[in-house]
Amino acid sequence: MPADAADIIIPAELLPADGRFGCGPSKVRPEQVEALVAAGTELLGTSHRKPPVKRLVGAVRAGLTALFDLPDDWEIVLGNGGSTVFWDVATFGLVRDRSQHLVFGEFSSKFAAACAAAPHLGAPSTITADPGGHPDPVAEDGIDAYALTHNETSTGVAMHLRRPAGTTAADGLVVVDATSAAGGLHWDHTEVDVYYFAPQKCFASDGGLWLAACSPAAVERIEEIGASDRWRPASLDLKIALDNSRLDQTYNTPAVATLVMLAEQLDWMNSNGGLDFAAGRSATSASTLYGWAASRSWATPFVADPQQRSNVVGTIDIDDAIDANEVCAALRANGILDTDAYRKLGRNQLRVGMFPAIDPADIDALTRCIDHVVDQLA
Ligand SMILES: *Cc1c(COP(=O)(O)O)cnc(C)c1O
Numbered sequence: 001m002p003a004d005a006a007d008i009i010i011p012a013e014l015l016p017a018d019g020r021f022g023c024g025p026s027k028v029r030p031e032q033v034e035a036l037v038a039a040g041t042e043l044l045g046t047s048h049r050k051p052p053v054k055r056l057v058g059a060v061r062a063g064l065t066a067l068f069d070l071p072d073d074w075e076i077v078l079g080n081g082g083s084t085v086f087w088d089v090a091t092f093g094l095v096r097d098r099s100q101h102l103v104f105g106e107f108s109s110k111f112a113a114a115c116a117a118a119p120h121l122g123a124p125s126t127i128t129a130d131p132g133g134h135p136d137p138v139a140e141d142g143i144d145a146y147a148l149t150h151n152e153t154s155t156g157v158a159m160h161l162r163r164p165a166g167t168t169a170a171d172g173l174v175v176v177d178a179t180s181a182a183g184g185l186h187w188d189h190t191e192v193d194v195y196y197f198a199p200q201k202c203f204a205s206d207g208g209l210w211l212a213a214c215s216p217a218a219v220e221r222i223e224e225i226g227a228s229d230r231w232r233p234a235s236l237d238l239k240i241a242l243d244n245s246r247l248d249q250t251y252n253t254p255a256v257a258t259l260v261m262l263a264e265q266l267d268w269m270n271s272n273g274g275l276d277f278a279a280g281r282s283a284t285s286a287s288t289l290y291g292w293a294a295s296r297s298w299a300t301p302f303v304a305d306p307q308q309r310s311n312v313v314g315t316i317d318i319d320d321a322i323d324a325n326e327v328c329a330a331l332r333a334n335g336i337l338d339t340d341a342y343r344k345l346g347r348n349q350l351r352v353g354m355f356p357a358i359d360p361a362d363i364d365a366l367t368r369c370i371d372h373v374v375d376q377l378a
Helices: 030-043 051-067 082-093 106-117 216-226 238-246 256-271 274-294 324-333 360-377
Strands: 075-080 099-103 125-128 145-149 173-177 194-197 209-214 299-301 313-318 349-353
Touching: 030 051, 030 256, 051 075, 051 209, 051 256, 051 274, 075 082, 075 238, 082 106, 082 194, 082 209, 082 216, 082 238, 099 106, 106 145, 106 173, 173 216, 209 216, 209 256, 216 238, 256 274, 274 299, 274 313, 274 360, 324 349, 324 360, 349 360
Parallel strands: 099 125, 099 145, 145 173, 173 194
Antiparallel strands: 075 209, 194 209, 299 313, 313 349
């Protein structure tokens, strides 16, 4: 028996073709890197105020509208800073006074904290569930924004997006953190007003950008707050971002390479059948991973309710007799990367990215590699 987990050698025939299983940044497909090389001297290193880069931003906006099958009156808004910055953007430009937050993990708790800290907003209402499940939104007087999380990346819980019973957008906007879900899970635009994300998860690009699909009611809210005298830092001003997005620009300089890789991923998804294709790949991977875990005595899907198990982020508890950190170390030594649990969750767990870019066959290979490692550790 090897003395050290990192000395375990996984037979080459068991290894996945690509060893990247992280939950963000996540696997970038080789074709996206080729697109970067092809963008070479015509796009990279050129002005974001000139037609070639503006066309690229336009292609991203059109690609997302097509992927999500959005009506013509929806708008794609974008800016710099990633989803974390969008939380601050939302406190300044989307929440009128009070928001309600479903808190069921690290990411969903952070937007609630941002709203609680904003001096110009009323105290948010929070509905909390223990990690491993999710609460449901409840219609509440005085709430003008309901903050949902499509996929809680820290726990592997996905939720079906629905407006609180009996409400419409006029009662409160439904504002969804879809950072790890967008492009890998289905959703119904009639149940949502703002669907925001960053491109380093299902879109397999780099971080640092936020994108938000906005309903007409959301655009109206942005205009309303934009016309008010609330102080808003310009770089976090959603009205400025909206005005720039309509011109296929960002307020300040974006990472052009991030946009190139995002556009390539959107092309790949849309030309292969759109969200049915992309979400279908994640669904296949998820059924492989959870099915495998259910068939091993030492592995259990962390999310008890199969309806709430995520197709894009799989969390698998490991029996205490086996140290999941050692399993991860052995996998890493063999080129299989980033299968660690979310650190603050503090569980003996593996967490596996199953974004559309990840080949379902590689998820199958990963399960065989874990079997091999556990067998060697025993
Ligand atoms: C990754 C993630 C974030 C943070 O995204 P950044 O772009 O790093 O700010 C927020 N919410 C969820 C659900 C995420 O998965």
